[in-house]
Amino acid sequence: MAAPIDRSQMGLLEVEEIRSFVCRCVETAGGAPSHASCLADVLLAADTRGHYSHGLNRLEMYVWELQAGQCDGKATPTIIKESPGTGHVDGQNAIGTVVGTFCMDLAIKKAKNVGIGWVSCKGSNHFGIAGYYSLMAIKEGLLGMATTNTSPIAVPTRAKEVALGTNAFTFGAPADDNDSFVLDMATTTAALGKVEMQRRKEEPMPNCWGVDSDGKETKDPNKVMDGGGLLYLGGTEETGGYKGYGLGMMVEIMGGILGGGPYGTHIRKWQKDDRVADLGQTFVAINPEMFAPDFTGRMRQFMQEMRAMEPADPDKPVLVAGDPERCYEKRVTEEGGVWYHRSLITAMDKLAVELKVEPMKLKNA
Amino acid sequence: MAAPIDRSQMGLLEVEEIRSFVCRCVETAGGAPSHASCLADVLLAADTRGHYSHGLNRLEMYVWELQAGQCDGKATPTIIKESPGTGHVDGQNAIGTVVGTFCMDLAIKKAKNVGIGWVSCKGSNHFGIAGYYSLMAIKEGLLGMATTNTSPIAVPTRAKEVALGTNAFTFGAPADDNDSFVLDMATTTAALGKVEMQRRKEEPMPNCWGVDSDGKETKDPNKVMDGGGLLYLGGTEETGGYKGYGLGMMVEIMGGILGGGPYGTHIRKWQKDDRVADLGQTFVAINPEMFAPDFTGRMRQFMQEMRAMEPADPDKPVLVAGDPERCYEKRVTEEGGVWYHRSLITAMDKLAVELKVEPMKLKNA
Numbered sequence: 001m002a003a004p005i006d007r008s009q010m011g012l013l014e015v016e017e018i019r020s021f022v023c024r025c026v027e028t029a030g031g032a033p034s035h036a037s038c039l040a041d042v043l044l045a046a047d048t049r050g051h052y053s054h055g056l057n058r059l060e061m062y063v064w065e066l067q068a069g070q071c072d073g074k075a076t077p078t079i080i081k082e083s084p085g086t087g088h089v090d091g092q093n094a095i096g097t098v099v100g101t102f103c104m105d106l107a108i109k110k111a112k113n114v115g116i117g118w119v120s121c122k123g124s125n126h127f128g129i130a131g132y133y134s135l136m137a138i139k140e141g142l143l144g145m146a147t148t149n150t151s152p153i154a155v156p157t158r159a160k161e162v163a164l165g166t167n168a169f170t171f172g173a174p175a176d177d178n179d180s181f182v183l184d185m186a187t188t189t190a191a192l193g194k195v196e197m198q199r200r201k202e203e204p205m206p207n208c209w210g211v212d213s214d215g216k217e218t219k220d221p222n223k224v225m226d227g228g229g230l231l232y233l234g235g236t237e238e239t240g241g242y243k244g245y246g247l248g249m250m251v252e253i254m255g256g257i258l259g260g261g262p263y264g265t266h267i268r269k270w271q272k273d274d275r276v277a278d279l280g281q282t283f284v285a286i287n288p289e290m291f292a293p294d295f296t297g298r299m300r301q302f303m304q305e306m307r308a309m310e311p312a313d314p315d316k317p318v319l320v321a322g323d324p325e326r327c328y329e330k331r332v333t334e335e336g337g338v339w340y341h342r343s344l345i346t347a348m349d350k351l352a353v354e355l356k357v358e359p360m361k362l363k364n365a
Numbered sequence: 366m367a368a369p370i371d372r373s374q375m376g377l378l379e380v381e382e383i384r385s386f387v388c389r390c391v392e393t394a395g396g397a398p399s400h401a402s403c404l405a406d407v408l409l410a411a412d413t414r415g416h417y418s419h420g421l422n423r424l425e426m427y428v429w430e431l432q433a434g435q436c437d438g439k440a441t442p443t444i445i446k447e448s449p450g451t452g453h454v455d456g457q458n459a460i461g462t463v464v465g466t467f468c469m470d471l472a473i474k475k476a477k478n479v480g481i482g483w484v485s486c487k488g489s490n491h492f493g494i495a496g497y498y499s500l501m502a503i504k505e506g507l508l509g510m511a512t513t514n515t516s517p518i519a520v521p522t523r524a525k526e527v528a529l530g531t532n533a534f535t536f537g538a539p540a541d542d543n544d545s546f547v548l549d550m551a552t553t554t555a556a557l558g559k560v561e562m563q564r565r566k567e568e569p570m571p572n573c574w575g576v577d578s579d580g581k582e583t584k585d586p587n588k589v590m591d592g593g594g595l596l597y598l599g600g601t602e603e604t605g606g607y608k609g610y611g612l613g614m615m616v617e618i619m620g621g622i623l624g625g626g627p628y629g630t631h632i633r634k635w636q637k638d639d640r641v642a643d644l645g646q647t648f649v650a651i652n653p654e655m656f657a658p659d660f661t662g663r664m665r666q667f668m669q670e671m672r673a674m675e676p677a678d679p680d681k682p683v684l685v686a687g688d689p690e691r692c693y694e695k696r697v698t699e700e701g702g703v704w705y706h707r708s709l710i711t712a713m714d715k716l717a718v719e720l721k722v723e724p725m726k727l728k729n730a
Contacts, residue, residue, distance in 0.1 A: 085450040086480030086655040115451030116483045120656050143618075158683045159674040171615045173622070181618065183611035189604060207572060208604040215677025233605050234598050239554060239573040243598050246548035246686040249671070250536045253508075253546065253664070257538070260657025263667055290451040291485050292625025299618070302628055306614070309524040312580025318523045321611040 011345045012363040014337040019044060021348070022059060024357040026095075029066040031073030035098045042097040042128035045135070047338050050328035053193045054129045056344060060351055061126075062095065070276055071095060071125050077102040084114045088259075089121035093276050096125035097132075100146070103283040104133045108140050111285035120254060122261030124148070124279040131184030131325070134172025137285045138180050141296075143173045145284040149255030149263060151270035151277075154188045155229035157237050157245040160215035162229040163265050166191055167251035172322070173288075175299035182322030187248040188230040192270070195221045195230070208235025255280030337363050376710045377728040379702040384409060386713070387424060389722040391460075394431040396438030400463045407462040407493035410500070412703050415693035418558045419494045421709060425716055426491075427460065435641055436460060436490050442467040449479045453624075454486035458641055461490035462497075465511070468648040469498045473505050476650035485619060487626035489513070489644040496549030496690070499537025502650045503545050506661075508538045510649040514620030514628060516635040516642075519553045520594035522602050522610040525580035527594040528630050531556055532616035537687070538653075540664035547687030552613040553595040557635070560586045560595070573600025620645030702728050 019040045026036035039062060047055030065071040075094040079087055087106045091099035103119040110117025127133070130146050137144025150165030166186035173181045189208045198205045199221035212218045213227030217236050224230065232244030256263025259280030268275050288295035309318040332338055345362070352359035384405045391401035404427060412420030430436040440459040444452055452471045456464035468484040475482025492498070495511050502509025515530030531551035538546045554573045563570045564586035577583045578592035582601050589595065597609030621628025624645030633640050653660035674683040697703055710727070717724035 080657075081655060083480035083652075083655050084478075085475075085482075086652070088656045110450075113449075114479055115448035116481055117450075118481045118651060122657065143623075156671060156674060156683055158676050158678070158681050160677050161674065163671065163674060171611075171618075173618050181614065183608075183615055185608045185611065189599060189608075206603045208600065211677075233608050234554060235573065235600075235604065238571045239600065239604075240598050242684075242686075243548075243550045243554075246536075246550065249546065249667075249686065250548055252667070253536075253538050257660060257663050257667060258508075258653065258656045260663075263663070264670060286483060287448075287451070288623065290446060290448050291453045291623045292445075292487065295622060298622050298625075298628070302614075302617070302622060305629060306521060306528065309521065309526065309528060311523050312525050312576075313523070316523050318521055319607075321607075321614065 007339060009342050010339045011342060012335065012337045012339050013360055014363050015044060015048065017360050018056065018338065021360045025059060025063055025351060025355055026066065026073065028355045028357050029063040029073065031066055031095060035073055035095050038101055039095050039097045042132050045132045046129045048329050048332045049325035051129050053191065056340065056348060060347065063351065068273060070273055085110055085116055085118060087119035089119055091121050091123035093123050096127035096279065099124040100127035100133055100281065103281065104136045104146065107283045107285040108137060108142060111142050111287045115287050115290040117285045120258040120282045122259035122278060122280050124281050125277045127281060129184060130168040130170035131172065131182050133283055134170045134182050138172050138174045141174055143286040143288060145171045146282065147251040147254045148281045149252050149267060149279055151267050152265050153192055153230055153270050154232060154248060155211050155215060157242040164248050164252055165267065166230065167248045169247065169251055173299055174296050175303060176296045177300055179300050179303060180322055181299065181303060181320060182325065187233055187244055187251055189233050189235060190230065192230060195224050199225060208239060254282035258282060372704060374707050375704045376707060377700065377702045377704050378725055379728050380409060380413065382725050383421065383703065386725045390424060390428055390716060390720055391438065393720045393722055394428040394438065396431055396460060400438055400460050403466055404460050404462045407497050410497045411494045413694050413697045414690035416494050418556065421705065421713060425712065428716065433638060435638055450475055450481055450483060452484040454484055456486050456488035458488050461492035461644065464489040465492035465498055465646065468646065469501045469511065469650065472648045472650040473502060473507060476507050476652045480652050480655040482650045485623040485647045487624035487643060487645050489646050490642045492646060494549060495533040495535035496537065496547050498648055499535045499547050503537050503539045506539055508651040508653060510536045511647065512616040512619045513646040514617050514632060514644055516632050517630050518557055518595055518635050519597060519613060520576050520580060522607040529613050529617055530632065531595065532613045534612065534616055538664055539661050540668060541661045542665055544665050544668060545687055546664065546668060546685060547690065552598055552609055552616055554598050554600060555595065557595060560589050564590060573604060619647035623647060
């Protein structure tokens with residue numbers, strides 16, 4: 001269920017307008033046309049699914065990294081080693097979405113051949129919303145899984161300092177009637193952006209979100225931002241946070257350790273540019289036809305049964321992973337575009353001036 | 366770090382004494398000798414790793430299920446469908462550890478052939494500690510993953526009633542110097558046994574553990590036990606519980622949906638005997654030699670770096686998944702056996718009388 005939007009400070013942009021703008025910007029910054037188009041697809045998937053933090057909001061970062069040579073807009077990922085069911089890829093510092101798409105395509109091909117494909121890489125960059133890669137598998141009738149390590153920003157259970165990233169994990173599965181299950185989560189309780197938002201609003205955070213510089217749980221967003229860090233899913237040790245920390249380490253094992261790039265504290269700090277990101281990621285595709293018959297029929301029934309449960313609060317129906325995003329996508333289709341806050345549109349106009357490219361035209365200007 | 370044990374109410378049993386007792390009981394209840402031995406291995410792995418809830422403590426349940434014909438102690442699992450990287454197995458209602466070992470062996474064989482093996486089954490039973498199956502892969506130099514669905518006992522985010530199980534998940538990886546990472550977790554914050562323990566002690570539970578019959582979070586263990594249910598990792602929606610709920614559904618997708626057995630509310634209730642368990646489980650093995658060189662060396666360094674972090678509380682060192690269990694195993698070796706509470710030993714003596722088998726002899730009798 002998407003929340004109602006206050007449109008007084010917002011502007012509507014058509015999807016194709018956004019896509020062509022991203023392509024203009026990325027190509028001008030040095031990206032190959034096909035790579036620019038790939039990045040546009042993933043950023044649009046984020047915005048049309050309601051994950052604004054990972055859409056146009058990140059475009060300046062991608063452009064800046066291309067211009068600074070932190071990321072190679074023309075590089076093509078290469079396969080280092082291959083077996084019928086696995087692939088080890090060097091992303092060659094290409095745009096993260098290009099590496100991610102390359103690896104998931106390879107995993108899909110293998111899943112169609114031998115039932116499953118598992119591809120891990122080094123040399124990647126931010127790959128956008130993790131869920132995009134599950135959706136790639138789902139479109140082919142397969143189950144999908146993907147992970148990425150990220151800059152250290154979370155504090156392991158019992159520790160005082162950050163040592164691992166928000167280390168995202170996604171798992172998806174197709175279902176009948178165009179339905180699907182798409183779990184797309186940071187292994188931390190909350191993303192840093194949510195903590196920043198509480199600080200701006202000068203409101204305390206819920207339990208389980210973060211710790212101060214002594215490693216003690218705090219509800220004060222300032223303390224998390226100033227020397228503290230995020231807590232893994234489950235919060236403190238008492239409330240199960242050691243499990244979330246274990247999942248965060250699992251994603252790092254599937255990232256820097258399997259892929260062969262840096263890991264943990266060896267990854268560059270968030271928004272620091274002292275070296276390339278060299279992220280490690282894993283992509284898995286599984287062919288349900290190799291298992292019990294009518295996978296998608298049972299998936300659909302399972303999800304419908306969960307949604308039909310009586311909710312504790314009548315205004316908050318029981319959902320399944322992927323439902324809020326599907327609801328958002330439907331609204332974008334109905335409204336003919338994506339609503340953005342004016343501040344983001346202003347930032348994009350500024351970017352257009354800097355790059356000397358055509359700005360976006362508002363649909364409701 | 367294992368907690369110090371009060372030995373006044375305890376008895377020490379040698380590992381081989383425990384093993385032969387389990388074999389005697391299971392064979393008398395109708396289990397084939399090799400199946401009895403397999404179950405003994407897994408129960409011993411639980412007790413020697415400090416997970417007493419899943420060891421001898423469960424023996425009466427396994428014996429009862431064999432005697433009642435709820436589980437077939439002589440059945441052999443069969444492969445329904447196979448591809449180079451996948452297997453679909455019917456457990457044929459054999460002892461869960463027999464099914465689990467069969468499936469993980471198959472996954473390991475495939476991982477050695479094509480880099481990865483993914484095996485999902487139906488027709489299984491309780492397979493003991495999930496971590497046992499990760500350890501099977503680790504012993505072969507591989508990464509391992511396993512999941513099992515279980516009886517509905519947890520409440521989905523926003524719902525009022527139980528609809529899914531504690532749905533266990535394990536992921537493990539080998540490392541140099543006989544080190545290893547072994548994450549072995551229920552996807553709920555806590556197991557039901559922990560709630561029962563708080564009720565016995567008449568103490569409140571921490572946040573994030575459970576809800577009452579209205580679906581509201583509660584710290585009262587009685588309310589969880591009487592019409593309420595467990596919460597998934599992360600607790601309520603506000604503290605990230607929807608992610609744990611998503612992971613719980615993922616395990617069910619890898620269980621009843623891929624395997625083709627019952628799922629969610631269709632699985633028999635906990636400790637009810639109206640029908641066979643027919644659990645769905647998945648086992649994955651991944652060959653690290655197909656990826657970046659020196660996987661085990663980097664694993665070891667990564668884990669050592671995490672352990673070396675300054676702890677928030679000097680008495681609580683930073684750990685890595687599997688450390689408490691390894692510490693427990695070391696103590697069992699040093700002490701020449703496993704310490705059990707007298708109440709459990711009494712229960713085992715009673716079981717010996719019932720089955721007319723030789724009881725265990727205490728090492729410190």
